[in-house]
Amino acid sequence: MSLSVAASALAGVSFAWCLASYADLLSIEWRRDVGARYGFAMAAAAVVAFVLAHVSLPIQPSAVAALPLLAYAVLIYLKHHVFDQTPSPSEREGERIEFFRITGLTVVAYGALFGMVVGFITAQPASDAFLTLTTVAVAVGALAQNVLSRALKRYLPFGWVEKAMLVLLVVGFLAVLFAPPAFHVGICLVLVALLVCFDLADLSALTALASTDRARSVRYLARGRLSIPLGLAAGIALEAAVRAVDPGPAGTFPTALASAALGLLLVLALVAVFVPVKDNTVAEVVTHHRSADSLFELRCAEVSDRFKLSARESQVLVYLARGRNAEYIGNRLCISTYTAKAHIYHIYRKMGVNAQAELMDIVEQCEVPLV
Incomplete structure (x- = not known):
């Protein structure tokens, strides 16, 4: 008992x-x-x-x-x-x-x-x-x-x-x-x-x-x-x-x-x-498709597919393409800053870039089919 x-x-x-x-x-x-x-x-x-x-x-x-x-x-x-x-x-x-x-x-x-x-x-x-x-x-x-x-x-x-x-x-x-x-x-x-x-x-x-x-x-x-x-x-x-x-x-x-x-x-x-x-x-959820945001998301998705990024890396890419740093990304995705930096390193290596500005240029210049 x-x-x-x-x-x-x-x-x-x-x-x-x-x-x-x-x-x-x-x-x-x-x-x-x-x-x-x-x-x-x-x-x-x-x-x-x-x-x-x-x-x-x-x-x-x-x-x-x-x-x-x-x-x-x-x-x-x-x-x-x-x-x-x-x-x-x-x-x-x-x-x-x-x-x-x-x-x-x-x-x-x-x-x-x-x-x-x-x-x-x-x-x-x-x-x-x-x-x-x-x-x-x-x-x-x-x-x-x-x-x-x-x-x-x-x-x-x-x-x-x-x-x-x-x-x-x-x-x-x-x-x-x-x-x-x-x-x-x-x-x-x-x-x-x-x-x-x-x-x-x-x-x-x-x-x-x-x-x-x-x-x-x-x-x-x-x-x-x-x-x-x-x-x-x-x-x-x-x-x-x-x-x-x-x-x-x-x-x-x-x-x-x-x-x-x-x-x-x-x-x-x-x-x-x-x-x-x-x-x-x-x-x-009521989705309001705003052209700029929709196009940005399509570009990020296209870049993720092109460079074979993982699901988590694709999420990090969206923030990187907006100019966010590792600390901000870690807070938003509920991960440590160290983990965020590791994801950023892997993204840079897969995309063949050395700086965030280069990554942002790739996303901005990515062409996607508009339907």
Whole structure:
């Protein structure tokens, strides 16, 4: 018991440490990759949780304590070695961010719908087979988010996710209402996968919002992440109340609960009809193509391709071509000045120049096809 308490305390401190550092870890390219990365992380977490559920003392509490520490180490490594650390979207030339806050009440409503399902799932008899199926459902939902993000190669606007989820939930609860009782658990496991996908989309949207104002990023994330848990709590409480009044056959989703869910979905459908989709979208990029900036970027891209610069060197080239020094470049790309100087040296060597003025001349004189 003392070992478990100590492990839980250490895990809590470690997770707090991760949260406190989260603002500095939001330098990822959120528009394209954040949903995919969150999806993969959730799928991996489901597998790890499944494994930990099947190990005994003292391995289990030690692993629980080690996980957040390892998570922090991985995040730090990814920040410095893997993530494409471009400036935040609001700092990019030629782009303007328009924000539409997540409609908190609609997210709470979705959370309540999923809470009914979660309450039903947790009330089922525990077994190794059922735990395995639940883990698979979570992993499938997470990987679905990963696949969607990678397939579209961009940030998924949360308003569109809400509307797609509306249709899927209507189908799911109608299936629960009319399908034989033997299929209820399976249908609810599919809805659990949808919950994971929806939750990751919500987290990705909040990351998009927080990444544009890193000074208040933790506040945005903490406040935004309250909506779904509040809804889940309400849905779980409603499921427990309905089951207390009318227990019904074991493994059967209550008809009254499915009817209530469909009624709530009807309300959400009316909201979706009368509220423009962008009102439920966290962030969309509106690009204003200014001829000078667009031509400059095309020239930099052409030079990068011509001299076979790496992705990071291409980013450094843009700043060099604007006359920036190593210290400035290091600050903007969240790397050390020494690393920036190393990139500059490699760029000079590949381009065969000895001074920044020569590099700027090459970019300025580069001819690109204008379409």
